[in-house]
Amino acid sequence: YLEGLNIALIFEKTSTRTRSAFTVAGQDLGMNVTYLGSSEIQLGKKESVIDTAKVLGSMFDGIEYRGFKQEDVEALAEFSGVPVWNGLTDTWHPTQMIADFMTLKEIFGKLEGLTIAYVGDGRNNMANSLLVTSAILGVNVKIIAPSSLQPEKEIIEIAQQHNNGAELTITDDLDAVKGVDMLYTDVWVSMGEKVDFKERIDLLLPYQINADLVEKTGNPDVIVMHCLPAFHDLNTEIGQEIYEKYGL
Structure with a gap:
C-alpha cells in the first residue's frame, strides 16, 4: 500500500x-x-x-x-x-526510541520490569527522549548526570504527565546504576552545540561508561547501548583530536 x-x-x-x-x-x-x-x-x-x-x-x-x-x-x-x-531535533529523537526499545524487547523478551540508566549529558535529546519514552512504556529509568546537566523542568513534567507506572529517577549519584538492566550514553557535546570541550570533559569524565561503571551495576547480564556516533578509538579525525588535546 x-x-x-x-x-x-x-x-x-x-x-x-x-x-x-x-x-x-x-x-x-x-x-x-x-x-x-x-x-x-x-x-x-x-x-x-x-x-x-x-x-x-x-x-x-x-x-x-x-x-x-x-x-x-x-x-x-x-x-x-x-x-x-x-x-x-535538538529536543527529541523519537525514531531512535523506536529502535532502542525494540532492541530492549528483542534482548529481554519484555519491557515490563526493566530498569535502564542513561549516564552523561542529561539535557540532550537522547536523555529527554529516553526519560519520556520510558515513562510512557512503564520502563523504570534513571538519568544520572551532574546537577548542571540534568533534564529541564518541563521535560521532567512531560514524563510525569505521561507516566504509566515507571519509576523516574534524576540524580548525580553514580551508585544509582546498581541493578540496572541497561546502561546508555551519548556524546558529551551534541551536534551544533557551542561549548568548551575541556570544561565538558572534566565535568563528565566521572560519568564515562567503562569497565568500573559496568561492574558497579552488579548485574552480569547488563547491556550497554549508544545511539552513535561514538568517539571510542583513534580511527576518526575528531577521535584523534580529542586524544591529542585531552588524553582520552
Whole structure:
C-alpha cells in the first residue's frame, strides 16, 4: 500500500544511520525517496518553514526532518498536510526510541520490569527522549548526570504527565546504576552545540561508561547501548583530536 508513494528526507543535520535507515526502508517498501540536504533547500533562509511545508506537502506523500529546532518539525507537520517523521531535533529523537526499545524487547523478551540508566549529558535529546519514552512504556529509568546537566523542568513534567507506572529517577549519584538492566550514553557535546570541550570533559569524565561503571551495576547480564556516533578509538579525525588535546 506504500508502493509508488513519494517521501522527502530533509537533513539540516548530517547523518549516517538515520539517512540510511529511512532511505533503505522507503525503497524496500516501494517508495520513491528524495534526499534534501541543507545545501539543497532554502528552509528558514530564503523561504519560510511554513511555505516550504506547503510546497513539499503538495508534491510528497510524507516528509522526514532531521535538524535543529523542534518548532520547525512541528510546523512541517502542521502545514504540509502529510505525515511528518521527526528524525531528530535538538529536543527529541523519537525514531531512535523506536529502535532502542525494540532492541530492549528483542534482548529481554519484555519491557515490563526493566530498569535502564542513561549516564552523561542529561539535557540532550537522547536523555529527554529516553526519560519520556520510558515513562510512557512503564520502563523504570534513571538519568544520572551532574546537577548542571540534568533534564529541564518541563521535560521532567512531560514524563510525569505521561507516566504509566515507571519509576523516574534524576540524580548525580553514580551508585544509582546498581541493578540496572541497561546502561546508555551519548556524546558529551551534541551536534551544533557551542561549548568548551575541556570544561565538558572534566565535568563528565566521572560519568564515562567503562569497565568500573559496568561492574558497579552488579548485574552480569547488563547491556550497554549508544545511539552513535561514538568517539571510542583513534580511527576518526575528531577521535584523534580529542586524544591529542585531552588524553582520552
